[in-house]
Amino acid sequence: MSDEPTRLRDTVVPIFGDETLGWSAALPNGASSKLVAGVLAQDDCAIFSLQGCQDLVLGSDYVRGSKFTLYELGYLSNFDVGYYLAMANLSDIAAMGAVPIALLTVIRYPVAMSDKDFGNVVKGVRAACDHVGVRNVGGDIGTAERLILSGSAVGVVEPGRALRRNGAKAGDILCVTGRTGMAGAALQYFRSLDDYEGRLSRSSEHRLLNAWRRPDPLIRQGRILCSSGAATSCQDSSDGLKATIESLAAASDVGFTVDEARVPVAPLVANVAELRGRNILDLIFGDSVDFQLVFTVAPQYLRELKGAFRTHDLSLFEIGTATESNDVIMRTANGAAKPLPGEGWRHNT
């Protein structure tokens, strides 16, 4: 096993080190960000040259590292958790409507982790960055008592145009970019696989696992929401759909009525609910880490926005309406009102 400087030189730099090819991002307003020094420089910090007016967005996400249940169970590889680390951080940039320019990754590994296993974590980060078109420009590596993964992502957006959580108005339409519940359903399914008889097909199992193995930060969707100017609030659904809707409501000082009949259902989530005897709505609204974008749109802009999503072959589901009252409720098919299903973020008070 190599020491830290050797790993930096022999593993990290070769995987991230083609940055000499140059990298830059431009916004439609002419502002640009150009990478001046990243991993190859092995300096105290990475450097970007910024030109023009732009807003910078910055976020950090710790991910579970070796404490991922599906990693402990052998369903996620080292490559997968590296990929996840990058994507979880980049999803925060997507939710702001920004163009990602940089990822910083903290990868601390147990002393016994082989060069190959460590390299696979780094390769997962790189693959995720390539998928999104961004660079990992630095971070921190070294030992710890277990695999610990944390990151920060940086993006740029036109001045004043970042998608915030606090702009929803009563009457706005609540939308989501895709079906939620897959990540939670995957946990439900795989962590108790031996306790049940019924199995999904191999291809279904593969797709279910991909919610964890290949999460996708919705950069394109965020950019459409941002450049359209139609979205009044936005957040990614990484705390679960219920928590996300409640968070938009609290930040914007509105309520929401969610229309049960319009909530999109992933067939696989339905299958897992059936196999595990769970309420499907609990899986869809619960604390499933799905990275969909949940957002609000003023009604007069909805048609145009839907057109823009359709043009790019991206999905968009209208699931409810913002209300004056601060209540977040669900309207069932027969018109009754009930609390949103699933577990939200709790408060002890």
Added chain:
Amino acid sequence: MSDEPTRLRDTVVPIFGDETLGWSAALPNGASSKLVAGVLAQDDCAIFSLQGCQDLVLGSDYVRGSKFTLYELGYLSNFDVGYYLAMANLSDIAAMGAVPIALLTVIRYPVAMSDKDFGNVVKGVRAACDHVGVRNVGGDIGTAERLILSGSAVGVVEPGRALRRNGAKAGDILCVTGRTGMAGAALQYFRSLDDYEGRLSRSSEHRLLNAWRRPDPLIRQGRILCSSGAATSCQDSSDGLKATIESLAAASDVGFTVDEARVPVAPLVANVAELRGRNILDLIFGDSVDFQLVFTVAPQYLRELKGAFRTHDLSLFEIGTATESNDVIMRTANGAAKPLPGEGWRHNT
């Protein structure tokens, strides 16, 4: 004990939440960075509005959290490790000659950590930020099996003026901003306190411990080096003085001859070396995490730079010279050459 959203609302926001007062940083070239949304916004990301041409510097540092030896031994409090987390990250910004604009902190805590203890970590972060004049604008909190601390810092610097590691030229003077070895000496002293009879005075123990309790990122020194244009390379000494000098040598493709007689010695480090029977040079050059700036200056600019440091009542020590050959050596008082003492960053190959 509170859950995560409650801690965010009741502990983090009150400690960081006076950001509505507004915060901005300006560079002498007129470029500015204005905080638009930080912790109070509780959004996916923090937002800064950037105007004018500036280079952005980004770095991440994981610190040991509850694995700090002196924390485990009871010498560092929760407040202290929060303070350290901020300062270790801000030191990377100092080493680039940049003005810090943002800190992101990842604070994961054991489920059993009380609200008060958690709050003290956050207060330590806040105190460090206040000391430097920067804001903690976001990050990530939640549980883990132990206290895990990681951060990222962001700074801005005039275009093309960031202090890099790779610009030292043969003939440049090697300098350091202060005495090294205090952090390493503190570890030596306190971790074996019960095994020895001799003790330092209480005030000396206090000062020794402060190397860990109140590290100081040398932002002012970095800014002087940057604005003077005199520094050809710079790095903070957080890997130890020997490793830092070797790193500057490798990045700049030069060697260094360090003049033993000119290396500044902290009396306390000498005292600890004596009490513990250690070679003082091993403590000064070893892997002591001191956050001094180690830099090179072209000889014709040295006088002016020393004047600037003196004007601001800041110390600067000339300790050697960059050489054509790639060897990093020490010249003893009698003129003999020997390897640099202390343990450097190892390479396995």
